[in-house]
Structure formats: structure tokens, C-alpha cells
Amino acid sequence: MGGARSVHTIETLKSEIKEHNAHIIKPPKFTSQAITRYFLTRPTTLIPTKAELAHYEWSDVYNPFKALREVSLKQWNFFFIGFWAWTWDAFDYFTISLNVSNIAKDLNVSVKEVTWGITLVLMFRSVGAIIFGLIGDTKGRKWPYIINLLLLSIIQIGTGFVKTKSQFLAVRSLFGIAMGGLYGICAAEALSDAPVNARGIMSGIFQEGYAFGYLLAVVFQRAIVDNTGKWQDIMFFSAGVSVIFIVWRLFTPETDSFIKQQQRIDSEAQTDRKTKIKEFQSQARKALKQYWLIMIYCVLMMAGFNFSSHGSQDLYPTMISTQYHFGANKSTVANVSANLGALVGGIFFGHMSTFIGRRFGIICAAVLTGAMIYPWGFIPNAGTVFVFQMGVQGAWGIAPIHLSELSPPQFRTLVVGTSYQLGNLVSSASSTIEATIGERFPIPGAKGVYNYGKTMAIFMAAVTVYLILIVFLGPENKDADLGMERDDYYCEEGIDDLDDASIDQNKPDFKHNEEIKEEVKENV
Structure with a gap:
């Protein structure tokens, strides 16, 4: 280099x-020549050329802080506004996953019935992504951010007071709508103004707010629920912390990129003698013409990502506690190790994607996942789950910036958030599918205990193969401008x-x- x-x-x-x-995205052509040329370039564009690598020094690779030094204090402020809200969003979500058995016992229903609460959250998140994504791209990200967090706080409190399965499912459906609007907004806040050289590692750090939220949920589950015996207490705790981020965002303006985008839309509206609404509609038609195929691809890709995430995490606490009889301390160690592995993997592969490319980085992480499926499912311990989640969340660490670079700049909040949440919708039944299939493999001599390890291993093998194929065949727009000037x-x-x-x-x-x-x- x-x-x-x-x-x-x-x-x-x-x-x-x-x-x-x-990096200009052109409307797709479906001639035989264009299709053939595209597929022939999938293998040739996967690995960076010597000329592309020549732009970097070796110190850029082994010293990630070199790129992070380019980030200003203002950019860090926006990054952490997005990171912490996304982290606490994940915390709120995993308070249910970690308490599936507790909730089932308290409401006098089966584990399978409680997992429908997780499924409903995933299904309704697309609604929130569309609503708040449109508002975020047209009016700004500040108030959608605040409203989302406020709603999440109220709904978490409501979850703590449910007495029946129907109440539980209704509240979690509302939670899904509120949660769905936050990812696209947080990603835009965190990455919009990021320097090009720092995008990869910042994407990895941002995305692993999800794993960090899970890690915090595991720690506070042990500190609160395992001591009080009441799963409701962690719901009330999580609701209060969101207020900190709401106050923080109240005193912060919009990002420089959004302000610049609004100024350009205003200028073009005046030049063409249009209202802002007419100009927005014109921009939407233009973006749809150029990006419609890429937007469909993003949903298919994010379905693979979400299947890998939920398929490996949602029933993992249930598997190690019921099938492998991990006690409270051992379960905590395993879950903490999983999320530490996720943090390491997301940051490492996110950083490496700056040099080896987004697609190749995701595929490398997915290959690591595939290699660790057997030990993760059949020899569960802190070491196997650490390396396994390095692969799963290592691929995920590249997703935010990969989506941002593929999305139409003026509708990035909408497309990034909606692609992610529609992928969630497709994968929404992951835990329910695994629980249902798991019931076909009962453990001999153990009433009501099923071989979730076998079920989850088969499930994750299929998902990993799909993710590798879809990313290999997909497009990449690494280092493209994130502003409207891209096109x-x-x-x-x-x-x-x-x-x-x-x-x-x-x-x-x-x-x-x-x-x-x-x-x-x-x-x-």
C-alpha cells in the first residue's frame, strides 16, 4: 500500500x-448485454485491486485511531446522539428476549406464545420506519428522534403493567411502531457528517450499539430481575434512562448534511418556481427512477442480516438455560461473552471494510459465522459464542454504511430505516419458527425441554449461505458521497x-x- x-x-x-x-446511480437497464456485464463484474469487483489499495498506508489498516482523529467534536456529538439512542433501543427490545420464560410463567402461557410478542415488534417496525423516515428526510431528524424515545419510554412502562397475553401482545405491537422509526434516524445522525476514511469503523461502532444494548440488558437483568424476581422492574428502569437522550437532543441542532440538503432543495425549488412540496415530489420521482431496484435489493439483503441476528440471539438465552441447564451466573457470562464478541467483530470488520470493500467484508464475516455454527449450537460456552457473534455482528457492523452509500441521499433516513425494518418484517417469525421446529426435537427424558441447539444450528446454516449469496450478487457504492451532490x-x-x-x-x-x-x- x-x-x-x-x-x-x-x-x-x-x-x-x-x-x-x-458513484452515480443510473436507472437499471434490462438488456441481455447489461445483465451479463453486471453478473460478470460480481467476482471481479469483490476484492479490491492493487490500485485501490494504493490509496492507503499500512498504518491506516492496523491503526484505526488514525481515521478517528479526522472526526471533529461536533461530528462526535452527532455520532453519540445516534449511538446511544440505538443502544437503548436495543436494550428495550432485549428486556423481553431475556425474560421470555419469566413472562410466560407470570402470564400463565407457553414460551411460544410469548415469542409472538417479539414477532409482532418486528412486524410493526416497518410502519414506524416509513412514518418517521419521511418526516426525518423532509422536516429534520431532531423531533422524530425525540418523539420516538418518548413513546418507547411510555410503552415500556405500559409493558410492566400487563396482566394478560392479549394486553402484552397489544403493547408490544405499539412498541414495534415506535422502535421502527429510530434506526434510520440514528444512522443518519451518526454517519451523515462522518469523514470518508472513518466511515467504516464508525459504522461498526454504531451498529454494535445493538450488541452493547444487549450487553447492558444482560448486566441489568442480573442486577435487577435476578435479585428482585420481577421482570417488570427492568421495564420501569429502561423507561427512565431514555429521558437523558431526549434532553440531550433538545439542545442539539440538525446535522450539517441535512441543513445543506434543505438549502439545496429550497434553492432548486426557487429556481424552478416550485413549492417545497412539489420539489420534494420531483426529487422522489427522480430517486425512485434511479434507485428502485437497489431499494428492493436492500430489503432482501437486510432480510438475511435480520434472520442471522434474530435467529442466533432471540432464543439463545432459552437454549442455554433449558437445554444446557446454565445457571444465572453461567448464563450471564455466556451472554456477556456473546456481546463482547459482537462488539469486537463489528468494529473490526467495519474498519476492515474501508480497505477490502463492503461486500467482501460482509462475506468474510459470514464465512467466520458458518465455521462456528457447530460449536456454537452443540458446545455452548463463553469462547464459542464469542467467536460466533464476532462473525454475525461483524457482518452487521458494515451494514449501516453499506446501506447509506447505496440509498438515495435525499431519502436516506427513509430508505435505510425502511430497508432494515422490512428485512425485520421478513424475518419477524425467526424465534417463533425456531420454537415451533424445536418442539419436534424433544430431549429424551426431559419433559418440555427441546433440542434448540440442533434447530438453531440448521436455521443459521441456511441463513448464512443466503447472506453470502445475496451480498456476492449485490451492488456496492463504497466511499460515495452521502449528500445530494452524489448524483x-x-x-x-x-x-x-x-x-x-x-x-x-x-x-x-x-x-x-x-x-x-x-x-x-x-x-x-
Whole structure:
């Protein structure tokens, strides 16, 4: 690997323009030639070339703090606003997963019936993603963020007061709507202004707020529920903490990227003599024309991600406690180890995706997952679950930035959040499927105990193969701009009339006007 040049010359500027134009998303073509060319480039574009690796020093690879030093205090503030809300969102979710047996006993129902509460949360999250995603892209992310957290607090309190299965399922359905709107907003807050070189590792850290939330849930489950004997207490605790993030967000403005996006939409609306609503509709039609196939792909990809996550986590506490008879302390150690592995994997693979690419990074993590399925399901201990979750959540660590780079910039909150939650919808019955299949494999001599290890291992093997295939066949737009300027076409006309000194002091803007841009894009 070599170092990148910092001075702008005619050649470097041409190279930058070429790189920018390569990230423009064009409407899909379905000619035999276009389809053949696309599939032939899937293997050739998977692994980075020597020329691409030449942009980095070896120190960039083994020292992630080098990239993180580029992040300003303002950017860190927005990152942690997104990270902590996503972390506590996961905490709220896992308070149910960790208490499936307790809730079933308290409501006098089966474990399978309680898992429908998890399923309903996953099913209704898409509704929240669409509602709050649209608001976030048009009006800003601040108030949707605050409203979501406020609703989650109220619903968590309500969950603690349920007395019947019907009440429990109704409250968890409402929880799903509120929870669904938060991921896209948090991802936009955390990554919108992030420097390009730091995107990969920041994506990994952000995504592992999910694992960190699970880790915190395990710790507070042990500290609260295992001591008081009441699963309701952790619900009341989780509701209070959200207030901290609500107050924090109240005193923080919108991100620079969103402000810039709104200014551009206002400017284009005035230029074309349109209202903001008309301009928004125009932008939506344009984005749909360019990105519709990629948006469908994102949902299919996120279905694989969500199956891997929920298939490996939702019934894991039940498996180790009922099948393998882990006590409270041993269960805590196993669950903490799983989430420490997830944190390490997400950050490591997120960082490495900066150099080896998003698709190849996800596939490498998925291969690690596949290699660890047997020991994870049949020899459960702190070590096997640590490495297994390194693979599962290592792939997930790349997902936020991969989705952000593929999504239409002006509708990133909507597309990222909705893709993720529709993937959740597709995978919503993971725990119920596993519980149902598990009942076909009873443990001999143990009434009401099933071989969840066997069931979950088979399930995760199928999911891992699917994820590898879908990512291998999919697109990638690594290092693309996250602002609306991504789809502006730039040309080299006039560059040769300049000299290197003038370029280095004041790099010119070669963006086409709208008419020329559309004409050129049709012929690229």
C-alpha cells in the first residue's frame, strides 16, 4: 500500500472527477448485454485491486485511531446522539428476549406464545420506519428522534403493567411502531457528517450499539430481575434512562448534511418556481427512477442480516438455560461473552471494510459465522459464542454504511430505516419458527425441554449461505458521497485550460447544469 497525493494537479483532479462520476446511480437497464456485464463484474469487483489499495498506508489498516482523529467534536456529538439512542433501543427490545420464560410463567402461557410478542415488534417496525423516515428526510431528524424515545419510554412502562397475553401482545405491537422509526434516524445522525476514511469503523461502532444494548440488558437483568424476581422492574428502569437522550437532543441542532440538503432543495425549488412540496415530489420521482431496484435489493439483503441476528440471539438465552441447564451466573457470562464478541467483530470488520470493500467484508464475516455454527449450537460456552457473534455482528457492523452509500441521499433516513425494518418484517417469525421446529426435537427424558441447539444450528446454516449469496450478487457504492451532490455529473471540459497552481489553491466546480447533466447521464 502506498500514500495518496494531497496536492491537486490536472491529473489528480481528473481522477477525482472520474471517481465521483463512478458513484452515480443510473436507472437499471434490462438488456441481455447489461445483465451479463453486471453478473460478470460480481467476482471481479469483490476484492479490491492493487490500485485501490494504493490509496492507503499500512498504518491506516492496523491503526484505526488514525481515521478517528479526522472526526471533529461536533461530528462526535452527532455520532453519540445516534449511538446511544440505538443502544437503548436495543436494550428495550432485549428486556423481553431475556425474560421470555419469566413472562410466560407470570402470564400463565407457553414460551411460544410469548415469542409472538417479539414477532409482532418486528412486524410493526416497518410502519414506524416509513412514518418517521419521511418526516426525518423532509422536516429534520431532531423531533422524530425525540418523539420516538418518548413513546418507547411510555410503552415500556405500559409493558410492566400487563396482566394478560392479549394486553402484552397489544403493547408490544405499539412498541414495534415506535422502535421502527429510530434506526434510520440514528444512522443518519451518526454517519451523515462522518469523514470518508472513518466511515467504516464508525459504522461498526454504531451498529454494535445493538450488541452493547444487549450487553447492558444482560448486566441489568442480573442486577435487577435476578435479585428482585420481577421482570417488570427492568421495564420501569429502561423507561427512565431514555429521558437523558431526549434532553440531550433538545439542545442539539440538525446535522450539517441535512441543513445543506434543505438549502439545496429550497434553492432548486426557487429556481424552478416550485413549492417545497412539489420539489420534494420531483426529487422522489427522480430517486425512485434511479434507485428502485437497489431499494428492493436492500430489503432482501437486510432480510438475511435480520434472520442471522434474530435467529442466533432471540432464543439463545432459552437454549442455554433449558437445554444446557446454565445457571444465572453461567448464563450471564455466556451472554456477556456473546456481546463482547459482537462488539469486537463489528468494529473490526467495519474498519476492515474501508480497505477490502463492503461486500467482501460482509462475506468474510459470514464465512467466520458458518465455521462456528457447530460449536456454537452443540458446545455452548463463553469462547464459542464469542467467536460466533464476532462473525454475525461483524457482518452487521458494515451494514449501516453499506446501506447509506447505496440509498438515495435525499431519502436516506427513509430508505435505510425502511430497508432494515422490512428485512425485520421478513424475518419477524425467526424465534417463533425456531420454537415451533424445536418442539419436534424433544430431549429424551426431559419433559418440555427441546433440542434448540440442533434447530438453531440448521436455521443459521441456511441463513448464512443466503447472506453470502445475496451480498456476492449485490451492488456496492463504497466511499460515495452521502449528500445530494452524489448524483451530480461532473465533466473534465475546461480542465486542460487551467494550471496546477490554480487548481491546488481553488479547485473549480465542473458540475453540469440540469439539462446537460440529464443528457450526459443518458449517454454514460
